[in-house]
Amino acid sequence: MKKKQTTVAFRGTPEQEAQLKAVIEKYRGTKGAMLPILQEAQDIYGYLPIEVQTIIARETGVSLTEIYGIASFYSQFKLNPAGEVAINVCLGTACYVKGSQDVIDEITAQLGVASGSVSPDGKFSLEATRCIGACGLAPVMTINGDVYGRVKKNEIAGILAKYK
Amino acid sequence: MxxxxxxxxxxxxxxxxxxxxxxxxxxxxxxxxxxxxxxxxxxxxxxxxxxxxxxxxxxxxxxxxxxxxxxxxxxxxxxxxxxxxxxxxxxxxSNHEMKCLSCSRSTSCELQTLCNEYGVNAGHFAIPHDVTYKVDDSSAAIIRDNNKCILCRRCVAVCDKYQGVSVIGALDRGYDTHIGCAFEGKLGESSCINCGQCIVACPTAALRERDDTAKVFEALADPKKHVAICTAPSVRATLGECFGMAPGTDVEGKMVAALRHLGFDGVYNMNLTADLTIMEEAYEFLDRLQNGGKLPMITSCSPGWIKFCEHYFPDFTENLSTCKSPQQMFGAVYKTFYAEKHGLDPKDIFFVSAIPCTAKKFEVQRDGQSAAGVPDVDVAITTRELGRMITVSGIDFVNLPDEEFDEPFALASGAGEIFGATGGVMEAALRTAAEVVLNKKLECLDFSDVRGTDPIKRATYKLGDIELKVAVCSGTANAKELLTRVRNGEEQVDFIEIMACPGGCVNGGGQPTQPAKVRETIDLRAVRAAVLYKSDKKNDLRKSHENSAVKALYDEYFGAPNSHKAHEVLHTSYVKRGLYNK
CATH class of the missing domain: 3.10.20.740 (Ubiquitin-like (UB roll))
Known part of the structure; x- marks a missing residue:
């Protein structure tokens, strides 16, 4: 899948940068360490924006393009931060059959946030997830950990209103 | 074994x-x-x-x-x-844009050749969601058109392994996989050095040079313009390949004839300003050596290398010779000295260079390259573009009788000739520097330690009581290795020649493409370089400082090498670009 570039301003702190540099130091000289570095960088920042990947490129000497190639290849790496309100819609088989794509489309239409991205103010993020194991509630979505089952299109506005 | x-x-x-x-x-x-x-x-x-x-x-x-x-x-x-x-x-x-009729690589496309061999006309597997890519034309030199890309990754390998630049890579996955720069950045805004090695590696036309031939044709058709062209040392060694001639055929005479047919008002030999470069560079080097200047001094003829240095080794920009490249020197001399002498307004001169290089297209646009207040060189066209201009103009290149370059910029030494191969600039500079220092004629003019296609060549020469350590490398990945050692103090060198393309200009990014299979069996770098060394050997004039045309330039205009006037016209400056600054 094509990854979407973030439009949210980077809010990294010097502490996070120090943590990241310690991680890179830990792996210095280890061959094939880019994956664990990226994983730990994502643990620190929550996602991998250009600012974070640039630090990694500078510190490791691996080109930014090569790093971005890895980050854009694996679906576990995020280029967008989670929003204050993180919406996850299950796109597992059962939910999909029950119409979760319509749910995603409706949320995108109402919030202007495409799947895999975050609103420019960092408020709402929308992710399509794999099966979350609640097929009995299909189609299912979670918002900041709250679970909503058997979601119907016409209920979405009401649900979202609670988080605005 | x-x-x-x-x-x-x-x-x-x-x-x-x-x-x-x-x-x-x-x-x-x-x-x-x-x-x-x-x-x-x-x-x-x-x-x-x-x-x-x-x-x-x-x-x-x-x-x-x-x-x-x-x-x-x-x-x-x-x-x-x-x-x-x-x-x-x-x-x-299945997702290839099949616009073969007017494609710049038609008949030299490796995909087209195989489809022809296997009788394949179309992709029978339509992709459910067809993707059309925007052509990236942000670079002065290189166009990337992913609609023609087959994801072979040859460009990625060359950019990383030969050049150490690694500015392009495979991004995203599955149907969305495409070649591009980090975060979908534009090539023209990246640390791409414009060397064009990706173009000669590409089996299709997904990578190609920016085609500037229309600008040249337009100028040629404009009666108010004085249109002149000079050809780089290595173009004569490769242009024949555009017309089916064997690699390693010297076509200097035919090339000059073809350029006259195209209608240029002056057809000149860039080897002459290669000699001029050597005069400036050899004297600059001796000045640095004797007066405690910044060493090692590094050659500055290769614009791909210059941009590489500015991005990847900004701490070495003071080590770069301030000499403009032979191409830029030619344009500068033409629009100052020649224009003044012949009463031409530099604005009415359209100066073209024919070069083996895509990075020269970027170089012509750089700051500090306009001695007469207008760009020294208006357009730089690659060997491939020149080949296309000759073909579309209906010139029967292969059967043209030989002609000679125009005076007063025809005479060139063998030293200028070998500029087109790795080691050539160093050898040319050594011939002049040695005779200046020793104040006597050298018996042997062949500095064979710096010849050949080894990645990094090193040699020590004794000039009187001076012991001179030199190094030569081509391919910027090798430059990275060498300069890292110099930076870390692991290696002491006084003078370094660096050319961006592996093997030097003969294997430049603007040279005729040859299928990977041919590159595997013929060492194009050596075969094409042999043309230059052969011609140097049979030239009676083999030292830049003995070139009477160059001497005349100093007598009539510049005074002496590195004079104030020479600095104004023939020298330039560099930028510390660094990496990832955007």
Whole structure:
């Protein structure tokens, strides 16, 4: 899948940068360490924006393009931060059959946030997830950990209103 | 050497045990088609055109990555293999923009050639959601058109492994996989050095030079313009390839004739300003050496190398010679000295250079390259573009009688000639520097330690009581290795020649493309360089400082090398660009 570039301003702190540099130091000289570095960088920042990947490129000497190639290849790496309100819609088989794509489309239409991205103010993020194991509630979505089952299109506005 | 006994198509062969099936087959004169394979740097088994049958193996295997072993029985040509390759070609075509009629690589496209061989007309596998890519034309030199890309990754391998630039890579995955810069950035805004090695590696036209031929044709048709052209040392060694001539054919005379047919008002020899560069550079070097200037001094003729230095070694920009490249010196001399002498307004002069290089297209736009207040050179066209101009103008290149360059910029030394090959600039500079320092004629003019296509060459020469350590390298990945050692104090050098392209300009990014298969069997770098060394050898004039045309320039205009006037016209400055600053 094509990854979407973030439009949210980077809010990294010097502490996070120090943590990241310690991680890179830990792996210095280890061959094939880019994956664990990226994983730990994502643990620190929550996602991998250009600012974070640039630090990694500078510190490791691996080109930014090569790093971005890895980050854009694996679906576990995020280029967008989670929003204050993180919406996850299950796109597992059962939910999909029950119409979760319509749910995603409706949320995108109402919030202007495409799947895999975050609103420019960092408020709402929308992710399509794999099966979350609640097929009995299909189609299912979670918002900041709250679970909503058997979601119907016409209920979405009401649900979202609670988080605005 | 360990060998193994194998059978290919039922016939026995003994081959080195470290061979792949592909290498074994090609050694036995059996061709296996490839698209993604690039010897030494890209063996990834991705295009799946090199499928063969190996007895006992499950399914067909990719010959480019499959090692031979004792007793192996290989079939390279069967109905099943041909059918599989055909299907794979159809798959490659399924999202290929098939605009072959006017494509710049038509007839030199490796994909087109294979489709022709296998009788494939179209992709029969329509992609459910067809993707159209925006053409990236942000760079002054290189156009990337992913609609023609087959994802072979040859460009990625070259950019990383030969050049150490690694500014392009495979991004995203599945149907969305495409080649691009980090975070979908534009090539023109990246740390791309414009060397164009990706273009000569590309089997299709997904990478191509910015075509500036229309600008040249327009100027030629404008009666108010005085249009002149100079040709770089190595163009004469390769232009014939555009017309089906064998690599290594010297076509200097035909090239000059063709340029006159095209209607240029002056057809000049850039080898002359290569001599001028040597005068400036040799004296600059001796000045640095004797007066405690910044050492090692590094040559500045290769604009790909210059941009590489500015991005990757900004701490070395003071080490760069301040001399403009021969191309820029020519334009500068033409629009100052020549224009003044002939009462021409520099604004009415349209100066073109024919070069083996795509980075020169960027160089003409740089700051500090306009001695007469207008750009020294208006347009730089590659050997390939020049070939196309000659073809479309209906000039029967192969049968043209030889002609000579125009005076007063015709005479050039053998030293200027060898500028086009790795080691050539160093050798030319040494011939002049040595005679200046020793104040006597050298008996042997061949500095053979700095010749050849080795990645990094080192030599020590004694000039009187001065011991001079020099190094020569080509391919910016090698430059990275050498300069890192110099930076860390692991190596002491006084003078370094660096050319961005492996083997120097003869293998430049603007040179005629040759299929990967040809590059594998012929060392193009050596074959093309031989043209230059042969011509140097038979030239009576082999030292830049003995070139009477260059002497005349100093007598009439510049005074002496590195004079104030020379600095105004023939020297430039550099920018510390760094990396990832945007």
């Amino acid at each position: 360990d060998t193994v006994n194998i059978k290919i198509n039922g016939r026995p062969y003994t081959v080195p045990s470290n061979y792949t099936v592909l290498e074994a087959a090609r050694a036995a004169n059996i061709d296996i088609p490839t698209l993604c394979y690039l010897k030494d740097i890209n063996a990834i088994g991705a295009c799946r055109l090199c499928l063969v049958e190996v007895k006992g193996a499950r399914g067909m295997v990719t010959a480019c990555v499959y090692p031979v072993n004792e007793g192996m029985e290989i079939v390279t040509n069967s109905p099943a293999i041909r059918a599989a390759r055909k299907i794979n070609l159809e798959l490659v075509l």
